[in-house]
Amino acid sequence: MATARTPAGLAHGTHGGVGESAPRPDGTLKVTGEFAYASDLWHEDMLWGVTLRSPHAHARILSADVSAALATPGVYAVLTHADLPAATRYGLEIQDTPVLADGVVRYHGEPVALVAADHPETARRAAARIRIAYEELPVVHDEESATAPGAPVLHPGRDDDHAVHVAHPNIVHRQPVVRGDVAAARARADVVVSGDYEVGMQDQAFLGPESGLAVPAGDGGVDLYIATQWLHADLRQIAPVLGLPEDKVRMTLSGVGGAFGGREDLSMQAHACLLALRTGRPVKMVYNRFESFFGHVHRHPARLHYEHGASRDGQLLYVQARIVLDGGAYASSSPAVVGNAASLAVGPYVVDHVDVEALALYTNNPPCGAMRGFGAVQACFAYEAQMDRLAERLGLDPVEFRQRNAMAQGAVMPTGQVVDAPAPVAELLRRVKARPMPPGRPWETAGGAPDVRALPGGLSNTTHGEGVVRGVGYAVGIKNVGFSEGFDDYSTARVRLEAVAGQPVATVHTAMAEVGQGGVTVHAQIARTELGVTQVVLQPADTRVGSAGSTSASRQTYVTGGAVLHACRAVREEVFALGRARLGAYHPAWAHAELLLEGGKVTTEAGEVLADLADVLEDEVIEVEREWRHRPTEPFDLRTGQGDGHVQYSFAAHRAVVDVDTELGLVKVVELACAQDVGKAVNPLAVTGQIQGGTVQGLGLAVMEEIVVSADGLVRNPSFTDYLIPTVLDTPAIPVDVLELADEHAPYGLRGAGEAPTLSSTPAVVAAIRAATGLALKRVPVRPEHLTGT
Amino acid sequence: MRVNFTVNGRPQQADDVWEGESLLYVLRERLGLPGSKNACEQGECGSCTVRLDGLPVCACLVAAGQAEGREVVTVEGLAEHARRRAAGDGTTARAPAGTSLDEARRWTPAPGGPGAQALSPVQQAFVDAGAVQCGFCTPGLLVAADELIERNPEPSDADIREALSGNLCRCTGYETILDAVRLAAARAGEAG
Amino acid sequence: MEFLRPGSWEEALAAKAEHPAAVPVAGGTDVMVEINFDRRRPEYLLDLNRIGDLYEWETGEDEVRLGASVPYARIMEELRAELPGLALAAHTVGSPQIRNRGSVGGNLGAASPAGDSHPPLLAAGARVEAESVRGTRLIPAEEFYTGVKRNALAPDELIRAVRIARADGPQQFSKVGTRNAMVIAVCAFSLALHPRSRTVRTGIGSAAPTPVRARAAEDFLAAALEEGGHWESGRPVPPSAARRFAELAAGACNPIDDVRGSARYRRHAVAVMARRTLGWTWEAYRAGGREHRCA
Structure with missing residues (x-):
């Protein structure tokens, strides 16, 4: 009988608890070619x-x-x-x-x-x-054509929740965020900088x-x-x-084979x-x-208008912004992307006076929806460009200017939400800045002939050093973790504990989509730590168990990890109850001591072994299913954008060092250092992998990745020949500095890590290119044409 | 048409092959060897990299009929290929390599995972270095990296980057992949 | 679709004569993409992999007769001295995997203006050996490219080899792409100094409907070098002459705006590459290439 193979169920625990770089349970299958992809x-x-x-x-x-x-x-x-x-x-x-x-x-x-x-x-x-x-x-392809008088209405008769509050039926959703008094702040500002920015349509380009x-x-x-x-x-x-x-x-x-929102x-x-x-x-x-x-849907292309005002001593006074996202033909997750863009539009800075609006359009362009960074990427490119321009106008170092305005724990977001967990924005910037600089002219060799692989253009042999100028740039970003705006964002985990051949074995069953991020590794680690077992079996993810929510929004370690954690703790309590019932008479500690599960044994906190776990269990199978929710959020007010809309915030900073061939407009990123706070690195190796991978997707958006759509709505480059993603010769060394400042509201204090590095990477690279070229560069991806005026 | 060739040391025959099929399709859909991956089918990503008479090539760009009579090594045969190389056995005689679908189905979980003892050095290094995330690029990278180390036992970082420049990875940012290749080369050096 | 597998060159010619619509496939790096993406459904595929002769080359006194299917990887590794421009271009083709399969014959057959081997063939001087059951003819590279993805082959002809002049001086190749590896040329430039004849030749890729030589630039530079006595003295090329050469090279372009680059950028980049490759080749000539004069 032939049946479909599925990869999960084969996944079997190896070793490592929370905080260790446990190897992936599916790693061996993936390197032997046996892992069955869809x-x-x-x-x-x-x-x-x-x-x-x-x-x-x-x-x-x-x-x-x-x-x-x-x-x-x-x-x-x-x-x-x-x-x-x-x-x-x-x-x-x-x-x-x-x-x-x-x-x-x-x-x-x-x-x-x-x-x-x-x-x-x-x-x-x-x-x-x-x-x-x-x-x-007739084709509707931008804000002007979508909202012009007589524009074709793409979805007549809309009856969705947003239809009533948008000014035109070709606007999917609009979210303002208004706080303070921007007009008054503008009148006080010593320096005002405004600019129009544009972000091209990026593709997730997952390989499978x-x-x-x-x-x-x-x-x-x-x-x-x-x-x-x-x-x-x-x-x-x-x-x-x-x-x-x-x-x-x-x-x-x-x-x-990868997902990234797509x-x-x-x-x-x-x-x-x-x-x-x-x-x-x-x-x-x-x-x-x-x-x-x-x-699949793509990242929303965006046009962003920003105006920032600051005092002479370098304090941000106000931000006014308008963010127009092209949602394409169907809504997908446009409303949530709008909410993110609006609420995170100012960046990780303290600004008392804010007037932001974000909206998404219906057009005849390809539908856009979720991609890693989800609405925060577009804003980060624009506000970080603005921060550099302000710093320059104020005669301040760009990092110092950011640090002066950086938010910290206790800061109030433009939405009115208080950031009630560590927000080490200034420290992240300090760390990337403090790193030693990579050596200059890396293409020079002892033999004299240049190694073109280290030059802009690489193997294409376009320069031997002529025209090459180095630039350094910085950026920092803020991303929400988890689903926001009142969404019931829960996950479900079923955990079973039993003795098999005298050994305790835990089985974890969730519907979490393992897309490469390493959630399966983390679940096994949590089970090992919480249940004191070494053997963990991971059941295939399927719909026989309750929803795990989406593998997106940097949320799975937090939310499904939280569900596994709480299910394990419930199992643990049942083990102790079983032990008390079966063995309580033999030792008073069963009744009175704080009990632990460690190394396959029930112990007291003092380390005294009370029993082998397998002996407590005997033939008993303990199985618990738990739904788990993070703290509830609330919708943003439709008029003011006020509300505790987000669960948690995540921060990363980058320093980019680039060599630019200023004559040909070609870029070689030399180093892209990242510092990120992850609260708790449940698996340090996996966290580093997330940060490096996210960083390179940001690099791709900075210098090469764009789905090009013609004015008549046709996709012009639907292939890996013309939609370019970074190769190993385009990616630099990516040193990573991981901070672990616990968020007391989250399991193990962890902070969702997957997206933040995608935000700041792009503006850091572009800032470095600006530093090398002196050009304004208000659009990504930056093309050779932009750098050469052609 | 019928196509006969050797895969991982084992003679294989595929029947009723449509003339426009690629070697990749035949491996994946007719021979039960889906390890080589179908990420782009245009030679731009390297996920389908196999050795064709020893040379790394994109299996998606080899017409099935062109494989007639030739020797192919896929990720499924990489461990055996490495073992033979280590044993100094340059021949490509029949070997029980590869994993048929039936074999894959018969496999049952065991501590340490399947074939934990049987990985090639470069496969082991990819696991150890955290070079695998979604894993879709991994088979092609392994074949390319193994060939690099075979050819150049002490590759510089630039050599590694050049050798792997035809293999796209979307998850890792490549840093852990470089770590893995360095690790595999270093271990091979120690062992040698 | 039918798959024809000739075992010899003669069989291949016979098959092509019988089925002129047959599409030759060697490395498959172009044809298979079109088949995989459902852009092409030839009635016959003519596999050339079995014809060993096509994978060999002969180095004569004046030229290299390069078999049509010799993969780029071998050209870049083994023909660097004889065909330095082509070897550099070969190194920029696709990826290592593609370079193990792709060949100059395939590039010529596809005749894409972006093909990497065209500029160095034009710069070195090359003749395409086209053969059919009717006989053999040698087509100069300049006359081979007849339009976008069109060439001078008759329907019954196959490319047997390319006869490329052995380098008698330094050669260079540069190509612009928006990635540091694995790119199709936005535009490309190749320059060959020919000290023996005191000429220079160029080739431009992806900046016109076909690969082209920048003849005005070549003539200008040859004259400037001659008049200035540079071939004898080895003195640096005056910057004004290099600039003019670059302008004339850009002037030879007739590019389009497309998803890979703008026409303006292509002209600009060709000028930059012309100036740089001139600098590199002339420096090499000064540093030792001048021996070629008496070689």
Whole structure:
């Protein structure tokens, strides 16, 4: 019997508790090639599904003729909107996204039809035979065209929660944040700096393309093996589309090749299930890289206008900002991105007078949603550029100026929220600045011939040192951790403890999506620390257990880690109760002492061993399931943006050292040092990996990464040939300085770590390029054209 | 069409191959060797790197028919390849390498993980150095890094960067990957 | 689709004669991308991997006859002395994996203006050995590129080899991309000094519909070097002459704006690369390359 392989369940604990650099439980499988990613799944008799997508950014579908496709030998099903059995729209926050285009396509690459066939080539050829007649419609592509009189309204008849408070139906959501008296502060300001900034559309570019396998089940339901960031959010969206109750849609996480926000929305999940249910055969769908660029949302491109005022002695007096995010054709998580951009728009600084508005547009550009940094990245690029310009105008060192205005614990955010945990912003800056500088002219060799690999342009041999100027830049950022604005952000963990062959074994079951971040490692570490066992088995993540929430917002170690921690502690209490009942008579400490589980034994705090854990358990299986929530948050006031909207804040600072070929406009980042407070490094090696990885994604946005969309809404570079991400020759040494200032509200004092380094990396690199070139550089990615005036 | 070639020392035959299929597709979908990864299928990411008659190549850009009669080493055979090299056995005779789907399914959890004793030095170094996050780039990087160390036992950092410049990683920022290759080279040096 | 696997050059020519629409595939680094991404469905694929002759080269007194399928990795490692410009260009192609498969023959067959080997072929002086069952002809590189992704091959012809003049002086190659490895050229420039004939030749990539020589720049520089007695003296090229050479090189471009770069940037970058490569080659000539005069 052939079944789909899944990677989890194979994951088996090795060693290491909280605070240790425990190795990944899936590490061995991943280096031997045995770890089964979603695209590796295979099932006897499986069919291949492919998607036909729109070649236009905005068009009416006049007709669809699938007869030639259906007649193709080897084709088992062709589906269009007309074939959908139940709900026809889905969405993370707003159900505005058609499962298959419904009379209109609103972006280039929107799914229009599906084909299932016995070979992917057969399916592709059949898809090519589907005849869709389109009538092109005018394209809305920026704020001006979206809100112009007579602009096509992309989603007429909106009835979502935001529809009533936006000024135009092509605005998804708008959030102001107003505090103090900006007009009065402006009148007092000695120095005012204003600027317009722009952030291009970045792609998550996870390496494992969207894939999954849907297997129809005997009960009329379906089993879906899938790479995603949040099983239960997928389930909530898929089941209505299939017309099935949620318990008939069983989802199991397969191996996930990275995510970075790009798997928060559905891609092929519902499509594969629809084809499987239609054909009665298992259906596998795997996007190639070209399709992947159309298959997931991207980071919102943004236009940002900032005005900062400061006093002569270097105190920030006010910030006024307007942030316009392009949400593209469908809402995705735009409303939450707006909330982040607005509430974090000022950065990690104390500013008493603030007037910010952020909004997201509906346009005919590719839909945008979650990507690492989520609304805070765009703002950080702009406010850090402003901080450098202010420092220059004030004649202050840019780091010192930032430190003078840096927030600390107890500071009040522009939203009115008090930062009630450590906020070591000035210290992070001090640390990156205090690092020794990397040596200059690293390309010079003893032999005299330059090593071009150390020069801008690298192997392309564009300079041997001519035109190369070094620059240094700094930046710091603030990111929220966890889901905000009143969202019920909980996670669920089921922990079992039993004795197997005389050894205590803990089993942890959550629905957390392991996407590479190392959550599985952390869960095992927590179980070892809390239960004093060495052997931890991690169950496959699936929907047989409650939701773990999303693997995003830097939240999983905090929230699902918290759920595992609390479930373990509940198990521990049951162990002690069992011990008291079974063995209490033999030792008074059972009743009176503070008990611990350590090294497979029950001990007193003083270290006296009371019993082997296995002897306490005997044949008993202790299993506990816990839902766990962090402190509640509240929505931002729609008019003032006031409210305790965030759970926790995370901070990182970078110093970038770059060599710029000023004549050709090519950049080599020489070093990108980071200091970050993580509260508690539950796994120091994994934390460092998160910081370095996030740092390089920020570097990519600074100098190369952008999805280019033409004015008619067409994506011009959907490939790894033209959407460039950093290679190992583009990345510098990334020394990391990890602070551990505990947040007393969080499990182990930890602070979500995954996103903050993505924020400050980009502005630090651009600041360094500005330092080398003297150019203003108000747009990322910085292109050679910008550096050469061409 | 039919294609015969050797994978990880074992003769393999694939039938009914569509002429436009790549070596990568045949390995993954026909031979049950999904270790080589399908990240870009355009030669830009290196996730599908295999050795073709000894040379690292992108399996996605080799037409299946071009593999006829040739020898391929994939990540599944890397440990065995390294063992033979260490034993001074330059031949590529049949070896029970690779992991079939059935074998993968038969595998049951055991302390220390599967094949914990059987990793090649570079595989072990990737685990130890924290060079694996999502792991999708890992198979291709391992094949490329192993070949580098085979060719250049004491690579400089610039050599490592150049040798791995065709392998994209989106998770790690490459620092731990460099650590891993240095570690593998250092261990090989000590062992040698 | 049919997969043709000729075992010899003669069989390959026969297959191409029988199926002129057959697409030759050697390294696969272009063709397979198009197939994987569903951009091309040739009726026949003509595999050239089995033809050993194509992987060999012969070094003659004046030229290297480079088999069409010799991979870039071997060119950059083993032909640095004979073909320094091409070896430098080979080193910038894609990634190590691509360099193990890709070849000059493939670059010529695809005839993309961005192909990395075109500029050094133009600068060194090269003739493409095109063969069919009808016979062999030698096409000068300048005449080989006929348009964007079009070349002078007849439908029944295959590229057997490229005959490239052996370097008689320093050669350089530079290419701009917005990444420090694994980039397709935004634009590229190659320069070869030919002390024996007291000429210079250039090649520009990705800055016109086809790879081109900057002939006005070449003529200007040759004249300036001659008039100034530089070939004998080895004196540095005056900055004003270098600047003029760079301007003329940029003037030879006819670039477009595309997703990889603007036309203005391409012209600008070609000028910078022309000036720099002139500096490097002339420095090499002064430092010892002048021996080539009597070689």
